[in-house]
Amino acid sequence: MKQKSGIPAQRLESVTVKKTRGKTTAQQKWLARQLNDPYVVAAKKQGWRSRASFKLIELNDRYGLIKKGMSVVDLGAAPGGWSQVALKEKAGKVVGIDLLEVEPVPGAEIIQGDFTDPEMVDRLKQMIDGFADIVLSDMAPNTTGHAATDHLRIMDLAEQALIFAAEILKEGGSFVAKVFQGGSEKRMLHMLKTGFSVVKHAKPPASRKESSELYVIATGFRPERMKPVLEEIQNSL
Template identity: 60%
Template sequence: MSGAGDDEDEPRRRRRSGPVTKGGDARAAKQLRTRVKTARGRKHSSQRWLDRQLNDPYVARARQEGYRSRAAYKLIELDDKFGLIRPGMRVADLGAAPGGWAQVALKRGAGHVAGVDLLEIAPIPGAILLHMDFTEPEAAEALKEALGGPADLVLSDLAPWTTGHKATDHLRIVALVETAALFAMDVLKPGGTFVAKVFQGGASHDVLDALKTRFDKVRHYKPPASRTESAETFLIAQGFKG
């Protein structure tokens, strides 16, 4: 299972992280919009994706600021709202490809980041990145070893390979959230935080009940960088009781 970098409060000073476009002139925005010519043989869905990427302010901002994907801004906005990342903390990154969340964690002061993904991730200075399927038993043990101690923060941007069959895909989504939550409750130190991407119906009542029992606060939040049409939202569980 892989991170989906492109799909699709606070004890410290708050940072702003909105899109780079400024002003409210819709006509100017329309004039600046990049038009994508229709290529012969290109599927309509591919055409829509390309058009969206070329005109997405978060994609442009990621290029300008050196992040590997627009998904970096989801974590930035989550951190701005909930104060997730503190200097020197130990962070586990599940579904880490292409590496945007690891980049954000390190840039915002994390002392040690260990990530895992089924897709290979280009090296990031300061991070240990494992090329493994997190759903395989040996991956969790390898990630624990790479962490080198209890985690302060477990991040999960895991997303399943979809089949198009709603019932099957739903089961895969639920299973990933459960696997990530169990890992978090196994490795977090008291007071730690678990953040996971979920989709509509993506966390079972059993998982939510377990998290509410083991954490002081459990809530959902959809950051502005998460596309409106996307079914994703994020589960934030803070104050692990151990």
């Protein structure tokens, strides 16, 4: 099987899941999807915490986001897969933050806490000895099943991540965040294009086709141009 950066190039032979007493239809479908997902299988073989690691690997292969010696902040770090990728790309310092407890990631520092805590930015600056080169966010709120509501909730979370990133990124830094398609991501892109020199969006191959998720990739942070954008976001919250 030909691979790039360890990424599966083709589907595995289909695995059929037998009906099991006590499991709901939804649970059976989830198990079947996991067993037939080449990214899940590859993640286990290669030691990644989850299949989501491949999303960052694919984005990094395409855009060259993480370079040797960089300071990386990983928002919503659980279970730790994106921090693992940053370390494999030889980032200098990697700090992950999550509300959940995260199993230690060798080489990274993980904080259990809320990134919106007013004291968090100063705490991280001390940990990375200054400003970050890149802020990564694979965060998503728990879904309700109502597409419009879920879209608004993840866009609110992404904007909160952008506020945080603007306070901790060094000039020229980068920001990557998960969003859902649905209309208001255009507002997010407008704000990013003001505060960053280059803004793109992408759906990596590891992102399931049925998922509405995509990622915004913003590079070339411009602090002075970002100030009015921050005021716009904060006034709308």
